[in-house]
Amino acid sequence: xxxxxxxxxxxxxxxxxxxxxxxxxxxxxxxLPLVLGVWVSLHNWNISSGNLGFVSLENYKSILTPGTLxxxxxxxxxxxxxxxxxxxVPPLVLISLGLALVIDNLPxxxxxxxxxxxxxxYSISVTAVSAIFLWLFNGNGGYFNNVLESIGVIREPINWxxxxxxxWLTILITTVWWTIGFNMMLFINAxxxxxxxxxxxxxxxxxGAFSKFISVTWPQIRNVAFFIIIMTVIxxxxxxxxxxxITGGGPEQSTNSLIMNIQTSVFGMNQLGIGSAxxxxxxxxxxxxxxxxxxxxxxxxx
Amino acid sequence: MKITKFLALVVSVFxxxxxxxxxxxxxxxxxTSDGKIKISFINGFTGGDGAYMKKITEAFNKSQDKYVxxxxxxxxxxxxxxxxxxxxxxxxxxxxxxxxxxxxxQDIGPVIKKAGIKESDFHQAGLDIAKLDGGMFAVPLDIHPxxxxxxxxxxxxxxxxxxxxxxxxxxxxxxxxDTYALGIPSSGLVEFYMLMIAAQNGVDLKxxxxxNFAQEEYADALMQFHDIxxxxxxxxxxxxxxxxFQTFMKEAKEGKSYQTAVALTGPWFYGAAKExxxxxxxxxxxxxxxxxxxxxxxxxxxxxxxKVEDEKVKEGIAxxxxxxxxxxxxxxxxxxxxxxxxxxxxxxxxxxxxxxxIAYQNSKQFENYVxxxxxxxxxEQMRYMxxxxxxxxxxxxxxxxxDLMKELEKATKVAEQVAATAPKK
Numbered sequence: 001x002x003x004x005x006x007x008x009x010x011x012x013x014x015x016x017x018x019x020x021x022x023x024x025x026x027x028x029x030x031x032l033p034l035v036l037g038v039w040v041s042l043h044n045w046n047i048s049s050g051n052l053g054f055v056s057l058e059n060y061k062s063i064l065t066p067g068t069l070x071x072x073x074x075x076x077x078x079x080x081x082x083x084x085x086x087x088x089v090p091p092l093v094l095i096s097l098g099l100a101l102v103i104d105n106l107p108x109x110x111x112x113x114x115x116x117x118x119x120x121x122y123s124i125s126v127t128a129v130s131a132i133f134l135w136l137f138n139g140n141g142g143y144f145n146n147v148l149e150s151i152g153v154i155r156e157p158i159n160w161x162x163x164x165x166x167x168w169l170t171i172l173i174t175t176v177w178w179t180i181g182f183n184m185m186l187f188i189n190a191x192x193x194x195x196x197x198x199x200x201x202x203x204x205x206x207x208g209a210f211s212k213f214i215s216v217t218w219p220q221i222r223n224v225a226f227f228i229i230i231m232t233v234i235x236x237x238x239x240x241x242x243x244x245x246i247t248g249g250g251p252e253q254s255t256n257s258l259i260m261n262i263q264t265s266v267f268g269m270n271q272l273g274i275g276s277a278x279x280x281x282x283x284x285x286x287x288x289x290x291x292x293x294x295x296x297x298x299x300x301x302x
Numbered sequence: 303m304k305i306t307k308f309l310a311l312v313v314s315v316f317x318x319x320x321x322x323x324x325x326x327x328x329x330x331x332x333x334t335s336d337g338k339i340k341i342s343f344i345n346g347f348t349g350g351d352g353a354y355m356k357k358i359t360e361a362f363n364k365s366q367d368k369y370v371x372x373x374x375x376x377x378x379x380x381x382x383x384x385x386x387x388x389x390x391x392x393x394x395x396x397x398x399x400x401x402x403x404x405x406x407x408q409d410i411g412p413v414i415k416k417a418g419i420k421e422s423d424f425h426q427a428g429l430d431i432a433k434l435d436g437g438m439f440a441v442p443l444d445i446h447p448x449x450x451x452x453x454x455x456x457x458x459x460x461x462x463x464x465x466x467x468x469x470x471x472x473x474x475x476x477x478x479x480d481t482y483a484l485g486i487p488s489s490g491l492v493e494f495y496m497l498m499i500a501a502q503n504g505v506d507l508k509x510x511x512x513x514n515f516a517q518e519e520y521a522d523a524l525m526q527f528h529d530i531x532x533x534x535x536x537x538x539x540x541x542x543x544x545x546x547f548q549t550f551m552k553e554a555k556e557g558k559s560y561q562t563a564v565a566l567t568g569p570w571f572y573g574a575a576k577e578x579x580x581x582x583x584x585x586x587x588x589x590x591x592x593x594x595x596x597x598x599x600x601x602x603x604x605x606x607x608x609k610v611e612d613e614k615v616k617e618g619i620a621x622x623x624x625x626x627x628x629x630x631x632x633x634x635x636x637x638x639x640x641x642x643x644x645x646x647x648x649x650x651x652x653x654x655x656x657x658x659x660i661a662y663q664n665s666k667q668f669e670n671y672v673x674x675x676x677x678x679x680x681x682e683q684m685r686y687m688x689x690x691x692x693x694x695x696x697x698x699x700x701x702x703x704x705d706l707m708k709e710l711e712k713a714t715k716v717a718e719q720v721a722a723t724a725p726k727k
Contacts, residue, residue: 046404047381048384048404049404049405068719069719138542139541139545140538140542140548140549140552141558141559145558146558157558159540159542159697161542161543162489162542248489249689250489250689250693251488251489251693252689252690252694253690264685267380268681268685269679269682270404271723
C-alpha cells in the first residue's frame, strides 16, 4: 500500500488531491470573480433592481465618452490616483531603502530592535492609522500645527485636510509612516543576501561607501528593488482607506481615488455594471503600466 | 483522461459548495424553534441611539409570544438591505423616494391600518416626509433637524436672528480675537446648511424629477455663507470636517485654536456636548439667517420591504409597530436624543421638557420644518454640491456670485444625469 502511494494511479490521485485546495480557492476567489466581473460589466446591472439586460460594450462607452457622469467620475478618480502613484512611489521606495541600509549597518544586537520598530506600524489597521493622523493634522488646534507654531515655522495654522497641496501631503505622510516597514523588510532581506566577499574585494580596491553601494550593493538588490517598485505601484493604485477616512475625498473631490469613485458608482448610484467596467479598465491600465516598467527594466539590463 | 478526471473533481467540489449554501427554500413565514414567527428589522443605528431602539424591540419581544423581532444595527445597512432579505428597514427621509422608485419598499398603509395607527397620530412634518404620491410609504419615526447648541458661559440667551449672531460676535471678538459667534464647516453637515438656507429663503430646489441649483435667488442665498466667513467674519475661516462642532468644543488658545459660542450642528452631537458643558449647554431652534424662519433636517422612517407578502408576517409587523408607536415605548427614542413625530409621544416630551431637552427643542422646529425634496437619488444629485461647491464657497476668500453660478450650473448638470438613471415608469 505505502509503496503504491507514490506510483501509478494512486500517485496521480494523491497529487490531484494535494493541489486541489489551491486550485479550488484560486478558481473560487480569483478566476470566478474575474469572469463574473467581466460578465457583469457587459450588462445594465442595477444593485436595487437587478440585471436589466445585456448591453455589450455600452458601459465602457459611457465611461469613455467625455461629458457623461461616469466619465467624470472615472477620469477624476484616475487623475487623482495617478497623481498619488507619482508622488508616493519614490518616497516609499527610497526611504525604505535608506532605512534598510541604515539598519544593515547597525551592530548585530540592535538590528532586530530597529527592524521591529520600523515594521510595527505596518501591522496597524488603516482605521487606527487614519484616526491617529486625523488627530495629528487637525487644522484647528491639531498637534502638528501646534508644534510648527511653537517653534515658529508657521504663523497661521495650516488647513492640512481642507487645502491642497497639504491634503495630499497628509495622505502621503500617513501612507509612508504606515507602509514603509513592508518595503524595508524586503530590502533588508535583499541586503542580507549580498555576498560579503564582494564588499571585502571592494574594500581591497579602496572603494568608498557610495561607490560600494553603486557597484556592489545595487546590482545585487536590483531585482528585488524592481519587484518592490511594482508592488508599490500596485499598492498606491489601490489607494482607498486613507483618503476615505482622513480627507473623505476632499477638499473639493481632489483626493477621491479611483476605487472610491468605483464604490460611488456601485453603492451610491447603484450601477454595478458601470462599476465593474471601471474596475476592469483600471486593471488594464495597471497592467499596461507594469508591463511598461518590466520592459523598461529589461531593456536597461540589455 | 487526466484532465477530465481533474475537471470532474473540481466540478463535484463546486457542486458540493453550492449545495451547502442554498439550503432553505421554504414556504410560509420563517419560525423559531418554539413556533414564533420571525420578523427581521435592519437599521443603521450604530451610534448612541442604537441602544434605545434595542430597548423598544426587546420589550416587544418580551411582551408577547407569537412573534419575535430580530433587530440588526449595521453601519452599511442600506447595502445589506438591498442585497439581503429583511422585512422592515429604516430609511432616511431623503432616500424614501429612491427606494420607492427602485421598487424595494411597498405601501405600508394597510399594515399601519391593521396596527390601528392613523395618519392623524403624526405631526404634519412627519407626514410630509412619509407620504409619497398620496400613499404612506413608511411610518415616520423622527426628524433630526439642524440644531443649535450654545455655550451659556459666552452667551446668556439663544440668538434668534443673524443680527443677534453679529452682535454676539462683535462682543466676543472684543474680549478675545480667537473667539467667534459660530463656525461654518467646509465639509460634514454641509447638506443641511445648503438646504436650510434654501428653505429660509423660500427657494424650491425641486424641478421636475431633478434638483435645480442654478437659480439666481439660490446663489444669493448661498453667498451668505461666504459672507459669514469673509465679510462679516462671524465664523473663523477654513474650518474643516465637522468644524462647526469641533470649534464649539475647543477652548480658545492664543493664535492656536478658535472657539465658538454657538454651533449649528446635528443633534447626535448632543451627548458629547452635554458631557463637556453640563448645565452650561443651551439647546434651541436655529436662528433666522435667511429672509424667513424655516428649519431643515433629515428624518428616520420605518419602511416595509417589497418582498414581504405573507399576511402572518404583516400581522406581526403591525403588532410591532403598534407596540413601538405608543408613547410609553416610543419615549425611549426621545431618551436617546431623537425627536419623534408621533403626537402622543410629543405630549409626553412636552410634559418633561427638562428631561428630554434636545427632543423638546427640536420638536419646536417641526412647526416651520421644510422636508427634503422628493427626487430619485437625492444624495447623488447633491454629491457635487456637498463635496465641492460648499467647500469652495466658504474657503475661497474672493469667491464671487459669478463663480458660484458656474458651479451651480455644473451641479445641476450632474443632478440631471443622476435623475436620468431612474427606472422607467
